[in-house]
Amino acid sequence: MEMHNFSSGPSILPPEVLQKASEAVLNFNNSGLSLIEISHRDPSFVEIMNSARNLALELLNLENKGYSALFLQGGASLEFVRVANNLLKVDGKAGYINTGNWANNAQNEAAYFGAVVEIASSKDKNYSYIPKNIVVPNNLDYLHITTNNTIYGTQFKDFPETDVPLVCDMSSDIFSRNLDFSKFDLIYACAQKNAGTSGINLIVVKDELLNKTRSIPNIMNYKKHIERESMYNTPSVFSVYVSYLTLKWLKDLGGIAAVDRRNLAKANLMYSEIDRNSLFYGTAAVEDRSTMNVTFFLKDEKLTTTFDELCLSEGIYGVKGHRTAGGYRASMYNALPMTSVQKLVEVMQRFETRFL
Amino acid sequence: MEMHNFSSGPSILPPEVLQKASEAVLNFNNSGLSLIEISHRDPSFVEIMNSARNLALELLNLENKGYSALFLQGGASLEFVRVANNLLKVDGKAGYINTGNWANNAQNEAAYFGAVVEIASSKDKNYSYIPKNIVVPNNLDYLHITTNNTIYGTQFKDFPETDVPLVCDMSSDIFSRNLDFSKFDLIYACAQKNAGTSGINLIVVKDELLNKTRSIPNIMNYKKHIERESMYNTPSVFSVYVSYLTLKWLKDLGGIAAVDRRNLAKANLMYSEIDRNSLFYGTAAVEDRSTMNVTFFLKDEKLTTTFDELCLSEGIYGVKGHRTAGGYRASMYNALPMTSVQKLVEVMQRFETRFL
Structure with a gap:
């Protein structure tokens, strides 16, 4: 996988x-x-x-x-x-x-x-x-x-x-x-x-x-x-x-200039999905949102285990939030390819279709 | 090699x-x-x-x-x-x-x-x-x-x-x-x-x-x-x-007991050669000699380059002494096999035959 x-x-x-x-x-x-x-x-x-x-x-x-x-x-x-x-x-x-x-x-x-x-x-x-x-x-x-x-x-x-x-x-x-x-x-x-x-x-x-x-x-x-x-x-x-x-x-x-563009594109895709998806929400002030660590939460916490299992089954690793913050965190450092963000977004969309 | x-x-x-x-x-x-x-x-x-x-x-x-x-x-x-x-x-x-x-x-x-x-x-x-x-x-x-x-x-x-x-x-x-x-x-x-x-x-x-x-x-x-x-x-x-x-x-x-025996055997072989070989001498007090790091020196420092080259050609790595001490140092930690000590001793013996 x-x-x-x-x-x-x-x-x-x-x-x-x-x-x-x-x-x-x-x-x-x-x-x-x-x-x-x-x-x-x-x-x-x-x-x-x-x-x-x-x-x-x-x-x-x-x-x-x-x-x-x-x-x-x-x-x-x-x-x-x-x-x-x-x-x-x-x-x-x-x-x-x-x-x-x-x-x-x-x-x-x-x-x-x-x-x-x-x-x-x-x-x-x-x-x-x-x-x-x-x-x-x-x-x-x-x-x-x-x-x-x-x-x-x-x-x-x-x-x-x-x-x-x-x-x-x-x-x-x-x-x-x-x-x-x-x-x-x-x-x-x-x-x-x-x-x-x-x-x-x-x-x-x-x-x-x-x-x-x-x-x-x-x-x-x-x-x-x-x-x-x-x-x-x-x-x-x-x-x-x-x-x-x-x-x-x-x-x-291509140095920082090249990776900056990639990181912005990844962050835009991820935040767009959080804002669009009716099952999730973000807490960070919009103007201060990190391009590296995207935090988000389930509106209905009872769905946690189901979403965790779906992530696991799709090879999505490490999206659990920090133990002091809870929720989810997608860390999207330089080496993370756009395809991984696309995958997570696709999984969130599929999850929405299932539980909406 | x-x-x-x-x-x-x-x-x-x-x-x-x-x-x-x-x-x-x-x-x-x-x-x-x-x-x-x-x-x-x-x-x-x-x-x-x-x-x-x-x-x-x-x-x-x-x-x-x-x-x-x-x-x-x-x-x-x-x-x-x-x-x-x-x-x-x-x-x-x-x-x-x-x-x-x-x-x-x-x-x-x-x-x-x-x-x-x-x-x-x-x-x-x-x-x-x-x-x-x-x-x-x-x-x-x-x-x-x-x-x-x-x-x-x-x-x-x-x-x-x-x-x-x-x-x-x-x-x-x-x-x-x-x-x-x-x-x-x-x-x-x-x-x-x-x-x-x-x-x-x-x-x-x-x-x-x-x-x-x-x-x-x-x-x-x-x-x-x-x-x-x-x-x-x-x-x-x-x-x-x-x-x-x-x-x-x-x-x-077999734990420390097993490695202790191996380390003593390696140290004995190495120190015996330093004491025997007419081209080398040790400086550490005999009763305090380390079983891990064996320091030794050439009696004739002019032979240094030749001995270094011989070691290099025989795959012997890392025997240069610390920069503050000079001379040679054979570090013989747990993972060093007896065969490596035998090799170094053999090279020292061959060196002696050549320059005696």
Whole structure:
């Protein structure tokens, strides 16, 4: 049966990436050795790491603009801590915009290291929208936002205007849409949505931002990791390779511009169906709807098991909503083909015919 | 050409582990989906995570003894910080034994969080031995040791007698030898030597040790990770699977007892040759020689290129010493077959015949 993978992360990867990753586990670069049993200092892997870092900057159009790219272990949850460690001054203050569970976690973890202020929040309506007309104080060490809210299906379309450094968790929409990435001073993202599989984070940071780092352990220090070219300690070798292959695939496809068009078309099809279909409804504010994670609900919850079984029987995987949000969520990352969205839409239509 | 992989880490894995890992990247459990693109909350992966954690405790003979096992991202270098975060009291003091570069790094990173005392050191002789007759103060929050020193080729055979919690970095010799692991209150190890590939750490900790954790971020908190069954945040899925396969392989082989015998035989053969061969010498104190990482040097450094080329031509990979130590290092982890050691010894003998 053909599978349609709507998983929210780890999530669908291009078939050619899976093929090459699988081969490398048996025999990397015709070395007679596996990728996962050679030294990370082997020139063949050092080249992969450097290429992956360069590809990230190239795709974001941030080459030669004073930015560095890192691939580090830990998950975005570790970057919550590292960001505060590197940017929050001992007597300083950081601003956070609370647009969901992850944004809130980022804020709570940072609060262990200094003063943290909630600048805006959409918690009042269960994170179903993105706060607008945000006034950002100019005495912040940085402003932190989560560009796309995986659980609730909302996404920043415009970004707060501010002179303070703009830091964003772009875990679930990096590389997915045309943006002027030079607006951001630090971008981080776990890899397992649009940038590979789990086990690493991409961090893209303006070098000049790191001159004020306070006294912190080496493993937390972005500057130290940049000096060591993302090899301060042993990287997650396999995950770096999958990111390299995924970014290479994206470049060959035509980069972010090409995928942006595809992603918009997929999102339009999916939202049109939710709006049209009499059995389902969406909760995210229309103007803030995410192109990556489409959340929707059954009007009649008693139909849940039947719809779940229909999805299962049609090879539709991973559409269950996050346990804190309920309902359904179709994650439509870069590698998800339009045909999978068409399939889900067709299944929803068939379901409507049956129960209307 | 048959390859002989002496890499110090990431390092050799059993062929059947590589085969299964490679297959899972294409099709996991006949799901039609790749292991690296399914949700980590998928029951099939949750089972892998739980099995890996249970296997670790079972192999160490620590089941039902009040210990928990975790697989977390970050590298052992992150555990340097997490250990201090969890165990070093605000007004407390931790003791460290400095037996090499990594031991020293562990100590330096902990010092960001409180008072740290060097209890013993072998730096005076370039870390070529393990300090003996160590007197451990009884007012420490914990004593930290590095059981095997990958760079210098030394290994603790006996452990300091102490009533304070004993914490050890067992990165390069966990699962390699018979020990009473219940001597230790917290064991951590990066996976890429005897427990899988890079991207995760195994942490085995006595639960009662964590009752005094100070206020620290969730991502640093072992207790939080135990509550969430090692899924507080998205794990490094592929690396966890490789660890699961590697530990399963070890269990099927007969566990630590079986591999201990094999490792001793490999080490004896290798050290006998270094002692016998007139062109080479070792520097590690004989009684402290590591069974995992055998360091050796050419008496005549001018022969370096020739020996390197001979190794290369014979498929011997990864015997270059660490950049800070120079010379050679044969890492002989669990998965390295005796035939690879025999090959290296044979090459050293042929080399001697040529240049004597």
